Amino acid sequence: MFMAILDLLALIVSLAVSLAIVVPLSGVLIRYRANYNPKGLNLDSEGGASPHTGPVINNYFTMLARVYRIEGWAGLYKGFMPTFLTTLMITVGLVLFADAPRPGSGHYRAPDIGIIGSLIYSLGNMLISLPSAIITCRAVTTPYKLPYFQPVKSLRVLLTPTERSRPWILYLTPGLLAAQAMHIAVVVLFLGPLQRLLVPLSPGFSEDFSPVKFGIYCFVVLASVALLAPLEVISTRLAIQRNHASAEYNSVSQEVEGDAEEVDLAGVEEDVIGLRHEADPYIGLLDCAKRMVDEEGIMTLYRAWWLTLLSGLGSAFA
Template sequence: MKFLEILFLIPTLALSLAIIVPLTGVLVRFRANYNPKALRLDPEGGAQAHTGPVIHTYFVPTLLSTVIVTLFILLFLDAPRTRHGAYRAPEAGVLGTLVYSVGMMLISLPTAILTYRSITTPHKLPYFQLMQNLRILLTPTERSRPWILYLTPGLLPAEVLHIVIVVLGLGPLRRLLVPELSAKTESGLGDISIVKLSIYLVLVVLSTAILTPLEVIATRLAIQRNHASSEYNSVSQEVDGDAEETAEFSGAEEDVIGLRNEADPYLGLVDCGKRIIDEEGWMSLYRAWWLTLLGGAGSAFA
């Protein structure tokens, strides 16, 4: 039986990777895209809106891919699926889950930063030239002092706050309001209180209003490279050793996104949120909010 499960698992993983990996790239690019509201003058002297790259095609393909992968897993494997924004940890109480989740985040953070930068970089990354890719994605400061990635202004607070809300907020509320969803009983879901379930789903919606901006801000901060020199602060543009000649994607071949000038970096979590609102509008903080909402609502039935 195990052998048959493995045989089914391989094509399922392949299907998931083939669909989810590219669309994860779309999500990161969508949230990272810098599209300020500033006006500029056209050749005739009239004002026109900023015309940077605009990405707005994430909803439909991701929804379709989620439905396809979910149906395939439920019909053929009857296995639980991974949901965006869900923290799975050993049963060790609330504090144990919090420590575990923060620890896993710290371990995976450098990889996440490299992944986000790989997705958003305008440079072509050779498949088999690791060192060259690292020189493109990391500044000289980051290559000489890798731990500075953890000091990216505002990134750790954004990630930790996200975990705290999910683990210390939604987790206990779920166990308090709808414990039947966690308990495996023979009665199934018949004993669930519709009122309590509705209250929990309302709380999920409210939490989405906080979690989505944190996810957008974390994406922006993760792709912001760290610089240091005697003349510049820890996030300012470095002068030497940071601009190797590398090929870039052309607009015809790749949907290149707009990136914020590194010479004027975000200075932290609050500063990033404030600047996004001032420069791009508050709706930019809620890009792909529906995905965060689906993840929170789906976690109730995990």
């Protein structure tokens, strides 16, 4: 019993240490992909045209510096608590009830139960963790300071009254499930079998390792980024899009109702990122992709594409 408690404490400490490194980096990635930066003019309340005044962030590292400059270390660790709690619950559950590796962001490591079984396993994990993923994305991108140990207060800021009264509506966020499912399908049904065929084990530990096959696999991963990176960017945009009873029920009316009462802004002078107005939401996956291309340019879909590439190549050594 005593050893079990020590093992659990060691697990919690190791998770906290790893997340201390991962959370700031993933939070910057979420903000970079979520930042709304239209090329054209905006329309004001009277129908007049006005230039976009939000921040123009050209790369991941510029966003990292901006987060630290405006919000400091606290801003870099936004989203730590939901990430920590979710990771802890999933890890403990796998340790207790399944002899399987812990799933990581962008990786779908299912038990060796065949392609269809792996697909079902990965989709199940996605469905279980989807509400937490949405809350984490919103916690990272909100301009408010969220208390670490007051979850009810934080949820009043992150979720609309509609979402709090009907939490299952998070699963109906337009296009989000489709984007997540497509990402999983590409990884599990396409990249997974190719990896087992071309790179059966890590290069340093397999006598069957072939540089030619590994080169082919690297090329395939690079080509897959053309689809996976946009899906990841779109998923971020859709996850932070809150669900209202009507499109006119915007963020301002939420604050009037008291959702942001007694919550301070994280940035004193300005917000780290610009967000799209909630009164004009994306209505689906394809609509999100089309509007992003029309309003912000096609390269918006490929923000931090190199991280998607590194993630795919890293799976060959996992």
